[in-house]
Each structure stands twice: as C-alpha cells, then as structure tokens.
Amino acid sequence: MDHKNSDLDPSTPLDARMVRTRAALRDGLLVLLEQKPFDQITIRDIAAQSGTGYATFFRHYRDKGELLHDLAADQIGALIKLTFPVLLEADSGATALALCGYVAERKKLWSALLTGGAAGIMREEFIRQASAVGATHPKPGTWLPYDLSVIFGVCGAVEILAWWLKRQDDFPIAQVARILDRLVIGPTWKAG
Amino acid sequence: MDHKNSDLDPSTPLDARMVRTRAALRDGLLVLLEQKPFDQITIRDIAAQSGTGYATFFRHYRDKGELLHDLAADQIGALIKLTFPVLLEADSGATALALCGYVAERKKLWSALLTGGAAGIMREEFIRQASAVGATHPKPGTWLPYDLSVIFGVCGAVEILAWWLKRQDDFPIAQVARILDRLVIGPTWKAG
Amino acid sequence: MDHKNSDLDPSTPLDARMVRTRAALRDGLLVLLEQKPFDQITIRDIAAQSGTGYATFFRHYRDKGELLHDLAADQIGALIKLTFPVLLEADSGATALALCGYVAERKKLWSALLTGGAAGIMREEFIRQASAVGATHPKPGTWLPYDLSVIFGVCGAVEILAWWLKRQDDFPIAQVARILDRLVIGPTWKAG
Amino acid sequence: MDHKNSDLDPSTPLDARMVRTRAALRDGLLVLLEQKPFDQITIRDIAAQSGTGYATFFRHYRDKGELLHDLAADQIGALIKLTFPVLLEADSGATALALCGYVAERKKLWSALLTGGAAGIMREEFIRQASAVGATHPKPGTWLPYDLSVIFGVCGAVEILAWWLKRQDDFPIAQVARILDRLVIGPTWKAG
DNA sequence: CTCTAATCGAGACGGTACGTCGCGTCTTACG
DNA sequence: CGTAAGACGCGACGTACCGTCTCGATTAGAG
Numbered sequence: 001m002d003h004k005n006s007d008l009d010p011s012t013p014l015d016a017r018m019v020r021t022r023a024a025l026r027d028g029l030l031v032l033l034e035q036k037p038f039d040q041i042t043i044r045d046i047a048a049q050s051g052t053g054y055a056t057f058f059r060h061y062r063d064k065g066e067l068l069h070d071l072a073a074d075q076i077g078a079l080i081k082l083t084f085p086v087l088l089e090a091d092s093g094a095t096a097l098a099l100c101g102y103v104a105e106r107k108k109l110w111s112a113l114l115t116g117g118a119a120g121i122m123r124e125e126f127i128r129q130a131s132a133v134g135a136t137h138p139k140p141g142t143w144l145p146y147d148l149s150v151i152f153g154v155c156g157a158v159e160i161l162a163w164w165l166k167r168q169d170d171f172p173i174a175q176v177a178r179i180l181d182r183l184v185i186g187p188t189w190k191a192g
Numbered sequence: 193m194d195h196k197n198s199d200l201d202p203s204t205p206l207d208a209r210m211v212r213t214r215a216a217l218r219d220g221l222l223v224l225l226e227q228k229p230f231d232q233i234t235i236r237d238i239a240a241q242s243g244t245g246y247a248t249f250f251r252h253y254r255d256k257g258e259l260l261h262d263l264a265a266d267q268i269g270a271l272i273k274l275t276f277p278v279l280l281e282a283d284s285g286a287t288a289l290a291l292c293g294y295v296a297e298r299k300k301l302w303s304a305l306l307t308g309g310a311a312g313i314m315r316e317e318f319i320r321q322a323s324a325v326g327a328t329h330p331k332p333g334t335w336l337p338y339d340l341s342v343i344f345g346v347c348g349a350v351e352i353l354a355w356w357l358k359r360q361d362d363f364p365i366a367q368v369a370r371i372l373d374r375l376v377i378g379p380t381w382k383a384g
Numbered sequence: 385m386d387h388k389n390s391d392l393d394p395s396t397p398l399d400a401r402m403v404r405t406r407a408a409l410r411d412g413l414l415v416l417l418e419q420k421p422f423d424q425i426t427i428r429d430i431a432a433q434s435g436t437g438y439a440t441f442f443r444h445y446r447d448k449g450e451l452l453h454d455l456a457a458d459q460i461g462a463l464i465k466l467t468f469p470v471l472l473e474a475d476s477g478a479t480a481l482a483l484c485g486y487v488a489e490r491k492k493l494w495s496a497l498l499t500g501g502a503a504g505i506m507r508e509e510f511i512r513q514a515s516a517v518g519a520t521h522p523k524p525g526t527w528l529p530y531d532l533s534v535i536f537g538v539c540g541a542v543e544i545l546a547w548w549l550k551r552q553d554d555f556p557i558a559q560v561a562r563i564l565d566r567l568v569i570g571p572t573w574k575a576g
Numbered sequence: 577m578d579h580k581n582s583d584l585d586p587s588t589p590l591d592a593r594m595v596r597t598r599a600a601l602r603d604g605l606l607v608l609l610e611q612k613p614f615d616q617i618t619i620r621d622i623a624a625q626s627g628t629g630y631a632t633f634f635r636h637y638r639d640k641g642e643l644l645h646d647l648a649a650d651q652i653g654a655l656i657k658l659t660f661p662v663l664l665e666a667d668s669g670a671t672a673l674a675l676c677g678y679v680a681e682r683k684k685l686w687s688a689l690l691t692g693g694a695a696g697i698m699r700e701e702f703i704r705q706a707s708a709v710g711a712t713h714p715k716p717g718t719w720l721p722y723d724l725s726v727i728f729g730v731c732g733a734v735e736i737l738a739w740w741l742k743r744q745d746d747f748p749i750a751q752v753a754r755i756l757d758r759l760v761i762g763p764t765w766k767a768g
Numbered sequence: 769c770t771c772t773a774a775t776c777g778a779g780a781c782g783g784t785a786c787g788t789c790g791c792g793t794c795t796t797a798c799g
Numbered sequence: 800c801g802t803a804a805g806a807c808g809c810g811a812c813g814t815a816c817c818g819t820c821t822c823g824a825t826t827a828g829a830g
Contacts, residue, residue: 042790053803058792120312144371148355152348152375159347163340179336183344187375209780209821234811245782250813400827401775426816437777442818504696528755532739536759539735540728547724563720567728571759591796593806618785629808634787 022060024050026071029064034108038068039117065121072113072125079103080133088137092185096177103161104173111165114158126154149188156184214252216242218263221256226300230260231309257313264305264317271295272325280329284377288369295353296365306354318346341380348376406444408434410455413448418492422452423501449505456497456509463487464517472521476569480561487545488557498546510538533572540568598636600626602647605640610684614644615693641697648689648701655679656709664713668761672753679737680749690738702730725764732760 028050032041043064047054061067082102087095103110113122130150157180164176220242224233235256239246253259274294279287295302305314322342349372356368412434416425427448431438445451466486471479487494497506514534541564548560604626608617619640623630637643658678663671679686689698706726733756740752 043792044790054805055793056803059802063791143367144375148352148371151351151355155347155351156344159343160340163343175335179340183336183379187379207780207822213781235813236811239782247783247814248781251780255813399775405776427818428816438779439819439821440776440778443775447818527751528759532736532755535735535739536732539731543727543731544724547727559719563724567720567763571763591806593795597807619787620785629810631788631809632807635806639787 018060021052021056022070024052025057025060025067028052029067029071030109030112033112033116033118037116037118038064038112038121068118068121069125072118072122073129075106075109075113076122076126076129080129084133087185087189092189093177093181096181096185097174099157100161100164100173100177100180103165107165110161114162115166119158119162123154123158126158127151130154144188153184153188156188160184210252213244213248214262216244217249217252217259220244221259221263222301222304225304225308225310229308229310230256230304230313260310260313261317264310264314265321267298267301267305268314268318268321272321276325279377279381284381285369285373288373288377289366291349292353292356292365292369292372295357299357302353303357306350307358311350311354315346315350318350319343322346336380345376345380348380352376402444405436405440406454408436409441409444409451412436413451413455414493414496417496417500417502421500421502422448422505452502452505453509456502456506457513459490459493459497460506460510460513464513468517471569471573476573477561477565480565480569481558483541484545484548484557484561484564487549491549494545495549498542499550503542503546507538507542510542511535514538528572537568537572540564540572544568594636597628597632598646600628601633601636601643604628605643605647606685606688609688609692609694613692613694614640614688614697644694644697645701648694648698649705651682651685651689652698652702652705656705660709663761663765668765669753669757672757672761673750675733676737676740676749676753676756679741683741686737687741690734691742695734695738699730699734702734703727706730720764729760729764732756732764736760 025046028046028048029041032045032049041064043057044054046064046067047057057067061070079099079102083095083099086098112118127150130153131147134146134150160176160180160183164171217238220238221233224237224241233256235249236246238256238259239249249259253262271291271294275287275291278290304310319342322345323339326338326342352368352372352375356363409430412430412432413425416429416433425448427441428438430448430451431441441451445454463483463486467479467483470482496502511534514537515531518530518534544560544564544567548555601622604622604624605617608621608625617640619633620630622640622643623633633643637646655675655678659671659675662674688694703726706729707723710722710726736752736756736759740747
C-alpha cells in the first residue's frame, strides 16, 4: 500500500520532494500536450518527459486523468477567478471579452487542453468549479434548471473556444467575445 | 486480402451474408450499450454478443468507433430527416418539440448513444450530417460563422438532451423543448 | 461435403479439369519454393500463384503438406527408380554417382525440396518409398536393424545433398558421390 | 520499452525475478514437451504451464524457438562437454557408449527434444556447438569437408538416437553404441 | 448437341494464435 | 533504509492464416 491515501488532498503538499515531483509531472504533461492529443499520451511518456520514474507517477496520481484534472483545476480556477467578478460587476460583453483575452494570452495551453482528447475531463472539472462558484450568487430564473445552465454554459463556451483555437487565421477576439456573449452568457445568465 | 476494401461504402451490401453480419454487429452493440458505457465495451464483447467471430468484426469495421458511427449515422439521419422539415416550415418551438418527442420515444437508445462514452463520436457524426443538410438552405446571418453555428447547435442540443435523459424523474418534455428552443435553436437559427 | 473422398487416390483423375487444377497447384508450389522456404508459403500464396481459387485448393489437398507430398512422391519415385537398379547391379560408387548426377540435373528443384522447410516431409516420403522398394531385396546383415538403416541412409543422403546444394561454388560431383558412398551407402549397404 | 534489449545475453541475469521467470518458462516447456510435440505447443500453453503472464514470455524470448534454443543450448552443452573428452582420449567405442549412456539416463528429456517437432532446432544448435568445440582440435582428413562432417555426424547421431528413443522395447544400449560407432563416429572421425 | 451435374472463382465466415501495447502492482537493487 | 527503475500479470488490440461454407458461372462428358 503505497499511494492510496495521500493523493486525495493535493492541497497539502506533505513533502518538498512531492511538490517538485508533481510540478515535474504537470510540466511534462503540458509539454506533451503541445505535441499530441491527451488520449495518445501514455503514462510512460509523462514519466520520461518529466524525468521521474514510471512507478513514481502512481505515487501521486491514480491515472493520467487525475494528473490532467490537477492541471486543469489550477487553470480553470484561475480563469474563473478572473472572469467571474467581471460577470457580476460589469456587463456580459465585458465578461466575454475578459475570458477570451485570458485564453488568447495562453493560446498554446488552452489549445492543448480543449482541442485534444482532454476536453471531456476539462468539461467535467469546469462544471464542478463553475457549480461551486455559481452557487454563491443568486440563482437565475426558474425556467432553466440551475445544473443544466451550468452544463450548457460550460459546454457552449468550451465549444466556441475550441473552434476558435483550432482556426489557423486570426479570427478577431472581439467577434468571438460577441458570439460567446450572444450564444452562451446572454441566454443562460441574463434571461430570467 | 480479406477485409481491406469493402468497408468504405456500406451502402452497397455486396453480399447477403455481410448484411446479416453487420446487422448482428449493430444489434449486438446496441444491446451492450444499454448495459455499459461505450468506452468499456470491447470488440470481443460485441463479437460475442452478436454471435460473430472476433476477426469478422474487422472485416466490416476498422474499430468499434466505426461501428458506432454506422449505427449513429442511421439514427441521426432519421432524426434529422424528421425534424428538419419542421424547422423549415413551422416555428422553432414546434421543431424543438418534434425533436424531443422523437428522442423520448426512443429513450433507451438515445440514452445509450448520448450519455455513455459514445457522445464524442455522436457529436462528430451529428455535425457532419447537420452540415450537409444545413448547406441546402439559405445561410443564417453573417455574425455567426456557419460551421460554428452547426457545432454549437449540435453540442448544445446534445448536452440538453443528455442532461434530460440522465434524469431519473419525468422532467416534462414541453419544458425541455422550451429550453432547447431558447438556448439553441433561437440563438443560432432565428437570430440574424 | 465437397472434397472428402476424391483426394485419396490421385491416380484416378476423375475429370479433365481436376487434372489441370492439380497440375497448376503443383507448378505454383514449385515456383514459390524457389522463392521462399516451404513453411512460409501460405495456401493463399499457392492459390494465387497457380491462378486457382482459394477454396479449390482444399478440393484437392487437405493441407499444403499433402500437396508437397504429392510433388515429392513423384520426384522421389523417379529418383529411386533410377538409382535403385544401379545399386543392385553395379558397385556402390556408380550408384552414388548416378544419384548425384540425377540431382545435379534438377538442381533448382531439389534445392527447393531439400533446403527449405520442406525437408521434413521429404524425408518422410523418402523413407516410405525406400522402405517399400528396399523390402523387395534381401536384407542386409543383422547388426543393423532394417528400419534404422533406411532412416539413416535417407537422412544421411539428404543431409549431404542439402549441404551440396546450398554451396554456391561448384563442388565437384565426383567428390560428393565419393562422400555419399563412403558415409552412407558403404556403411549401410555393403557392410554385413 | 520493456523487453527489447535484455534477451540478447542470457548470461547476465540482470534481475533475480528474470532468472526465476526464465527458469519457470524452461521448466514449463519441458513439462509440455513430454505431453505433445514442440510444434503444437503454443506460447500461451507455455505461459500457462509456467505460471507466468503471456506477454511476459516475449520479455524474455522472441518466440518459442528461442526458448527451446535456450533449453537445448544447456543440454547440448552438457552432453558435448561430457562426451568430447572421451572422444579425444579413448577409442570411439567408448565415446559412443558414453553418449548413449548419458542420453539413456535422461531418456524423457531427450525423447522430448529429439522426437518432437523440436528436432530441427536441436540439430541447428548441436551443429553450432559441435562446430565450435570441434574447431579446437586438429581437423580430420581432407577428403571430407569439415563443416559437412559436423553436419553429417550430428544428424546421423540424432537420427539414431531418435530411432532408439522412439522404440518401446529396451533395445540394448551396447548395440546402439556399436551402431553409432560404425555408422557415424567411425566414418567421420577415424577415417582420414 | 444438348442437358445435367460436377468443378470452378470468389470470398465471407468462425476460429485460434500471434506479437504489441499500456495499465497498475509489486519486487528488486542501488545509493 | 528509502526510492528509482523496471519486471510482472493482465487483457485488449489488430493481423494472419486456417479450413469450412455458400454462392453463381462455367464447363465437361453422357445421352
């Protein structure tokens, strides 16, 4: 029994080495994600890339999905932390623009996260965090069940961003933000 | 050379045996889809369930994704064939209702197709067919790129339906249709 | 039931077509034997090479071993028919020379038969025929069991010939014959 | 990369587990060889018999031939090591007797090795080792090429032993030794 | 010179074994 | 004496070939 009890709470980095190792694994995965889609990255790849032993991986994560989740949790948390206040205080157009700007600045990262085989896990974590954060403010109108609004909002946003990130040309950010606003934020947020 | 050249065009059922075998495989997959999610169904499962030899599977499909695609193509084609005319001739509310009604009548099937690991492939084929069909009618306004409107429409609808199908209770169909209309059809179709 | 009863006696070529087909199969195998060893020739190869259908093969032979056997039986029979009388009437040196000469004239054929994976089946058939023919003349001395003398004689001769056929240079036929005489024919035949 | 680099040099038992596993595989093959001929033993049989995983087999041997080779190399090495000195120091009759005695004491093993489909591989390894060992002593007369003498000697001995081992009765060992001496050792060794 | 029946080609099929790959566990050997 | 390296059991994958089978289409040889 070697690794069944310490990876549940990644917020308590029991040991300095563990922090280093986890960082190495995360970085390794990020590097690989820029090269090939998530679902054809093997754990051996990650271990090799991050310079750790193969078995060491399992001392920190149950499987590669959990590592991605760890990565995603940070990134998504940061994104939500940045855009949510804007959503509350300013109009939805500004929110969409903030979100798109944030993603655009980390295009490589978010391309890897959203356009590979990783999208499923991303969505899941996105929904989890959005649910949690969203629960802290007054609900929208009752015509739309809350959990569905989160799911729809997240998936809609993810699809739009993925479509954008996949394009080769420089589709103007303002226009993406407008689309995001009209297709997702408006219908799910403002409408009551 | 036994199976490298005949699986490209499933519309020409070269042999009576092949038709039988493919039907058996499709049925077998459907049965299994009601028992467990797509991504933990193995090709051996499908072969066993459908009473065919394991190697025979590969004489018809390159992998289980292709079989699902084959299944999906039929089902999605039927769904689109049914709902698209309504979309053109009647109001969008009627369309949403028709779509939801169609799905509700085949709840088991569509649950299997949309709520297991199969959703990705479903989405893909859905987008393909919707693109093809949609290309036959005048485009929507230019503020929303056509390909993105298809992607968003399909994913939005799929998410809403999946959410609905996953619910245990009998969420009223009229309300789902209304949500679908307001979140997806309205924003992507009517809006110019 | 199509081919379970007619292939036992290849001496009664029931139909002109069958004769043609069998000849085609034999020729096809011979051609292939010059290209690769017997055990990596597939029945599909033989069928393709001889221009017949795959299933047709099984209408004539149970497996590729039986086809080889068919081939071998003829060739071995001819060889024995030619050399045995010499063995009885002349000295053993003449016999060895006759045998080597016969093989040398059909070098390609016997190379294929003796130096590929076919050697096992060849040996078997050789022993069968040699036993049958040898049984018609007075036995050798009792110090050497008859069946062993046949086995040893055949295997010895086959090994020597195979060694010879594998050589690239033109090892003189007279010397091979002398070796054959001293190592095989002398010890097993003359010695009492 | 799991099994591509360690099976070349079996003399360096990198890990205690590998030694155990290889021993288990060898023993398993030996057990199976007593039940059925080599060429109808599958790798899955060997894995099951030896209690190892199927894939593990390939971590040690490229195919079952290589495993047999491994087995054979040991056994043949022991046999040659035992009989060769006798050949040099004593008369050939004693050598033949020593060899037959050694085989008789391990009848079961050598029956499996020589009378199944394994004979081909055995012969090959036998020739290899005999060539190597034989190269350390003065050559025989020039009338018989050295490589052919090895081939003939090995094959002759193998055939005689196989014939002996296949017999059900107790053919006297002294007589087999005499035959071996007269048919193989004498002609290839003593004769100049 | 038909007519009938056997043989033919084609190739799908159920099976079995192959060799590869990746996972997640467990042991070893080394620093 | 802990940790990396990596061997291991497991099981799915996709391939190859076997020998069986069902089709029509063709053709031989008897009437």
